[in-house]
Amino acid sequence: MKILSADIVATAAGPSQFPREGLPEIAFLGRSNVGKSSLLNRLVARKQLARTSGTPGKTRLLHFYHVRRTGPDVLLVDLPGYGYAKVPRKERHKWQQLIEGYLEAREPLRAAVLLQDIRRDPQDDETLFVEWLHARQIPVLLAITKLDKLKKSQQAARVRELTEALPVQRDWAIATSARSGAGIDTLWQTLDTLV
Numbered sequence: 001m002k003i004l005s006a007d008i009v010a011t012a013a014g015p016s017q018f019p020r021e022g023l024p025e026i027a028f029l030g031r032s033n034v035g036k037s038s039l040l041n042r043l044v045a046r047k048q049l050a051r052t053s054g055t056p057g058k059t060r061l062l063h064f065y066h067v068r069r070t071g072p073d074v075l076l077v078d079l080p081g082y083g084y085a086k087v088p089r090k091e092r093h094k095w096q097q098l099i100e101g102y103l104e105a106r107e108p109l110r111a112a113v114l115l116q117d118i119r120r121d122p123q124d125d126e127t128l129f130v131e132w133l134h135a136r137q138i139p140v141l142l143a144i145t146k147l148d149k150l151k152k153s154q155q156a157a158r159v160r161e162l163t164e165a166l167p168v169q170r171d172w173a174i175a176t177s178a179r180s181g182a183g184i185d186t187l188w189q190t191l192d193t194l195v
Contacts, residue, residue: 008066
């Protein structure tokens, strides 16, 4: 599978701004600074499609990216991060409403990819999010990010720990690195089974 092009088609603060293209959608969600934008850029082989930042809470709206490829076209959706962010609590509450509203009501949504930093232990937020998605019959993939931050000798054991800690299918837990490209092909292959 080859990426032909990737472009932002919408930045949305609410349902009225969501695209009406009807393409299958895959949502990317996770804690602030988990590496969503970096992983999205690597998936589409572009350096600056999704803006990256060292500041938690940079993504505040839903960003829809149309990916044209030799396989079926898809929309990748970058959701605001949850957890710690340098923004007022009221604004974080708006993000939660926006995210939950999108996930609950979006007909073209085919799967959610939950990102988990390999160096961090899952918190209640991640477990509850997975259970919330399961209750709504939304398939959940686990993308374990920043694989390159651990020594090779530590990687397999840590991936196993995270896979056991979160209620996801074992073959839907994929260790990735936006820097090295590890796991990117496997992630696309797994997503294609759902698209």
